[in-house]
Amino acid sequence: MQVILIQDVDNLGGKNELVTVKNGYARNYLIPKKFAVEANPSNLKQLEERLKVQAKKEAAMLAEIHKVTEVLKASPVKIGVKTGTSGKIFGTVTALQITRAIRDQKGYEIDRRRIHILTEVKEVGLHKASIDFGNGNVAEIEFDVVAE
Structure with a gap:
């Protein structure tokens, strides 16, 4: 099962990462504890938008640093x-x-x-x-x- 991580999870991945895990691990641990959401089309679109916004913020911060x-x-x-x-x-x-x-x-x-x-x-x-x-x-x- 593919899930999108909402926050960093040790030995699995970082925030806004798309990972593949076993069904039971996703349904019984990650999703109920609000560590991840299921990777359905609407959540994937939201992930793309978050990544675009994050990239813009990083570009602005990099310009300020320079x-x-x-x-x-x-x-x-x-x-x-x-x-x-x-x-x-x-x-x-x-x-x-x-x-x-x-x-x-x-x-x-x-x-x-x-x-x-x-x-x-x-x-x-x-x-x-x-x-x-x-x-x-x-x-x-x-x-x-x-x-x-």
């Missing part, structure tokens, strides 16, 4: 830190500081957990970090650490 990436790559973000006389900074630059700098200077709100600093930042100068937007979309940006 726009944000281009703005961030255009010029490095400046982060002001306190330094000693030799140019070494007190402490280290964190993802939270980069997030705040991007918000203040570029106007984009990026979750700090998505930012990964490639090397430990202990000195003034130009450094790199990567931002993981999800779905394999990773952007590498530069940030400039300057003394206050």
Whole structure:
């Protein structure tokens, strides 16, 4: 029996997937627990519509990610830190500081957990970090650490 999964089911498939299962498994478990619906013509049309809408949303999100990436790559973000006389900074630059700098200077709100600093930042100068937007979309940006 073919069913359309409404939500992810372990060892079977993901949401909006068309899978073939045994009749008893579908009728006694998947359909009553609202994990799946029967794959009849009307449900298949609804699935096609959901997949079209999802594809449009993903395309719009991908365009927005590329726009944000281009703005961030255009010029490095400046982060002001306190330094000693030799140019070494007190402490280290964190993802939270980069997030705040991007918000203040570029106007984009990026979750700090998505930012990964490639090397430990202990000195003034130009450094790199990567931002993981999800779905394999990773952007590498530069940030400039300057003394206050």
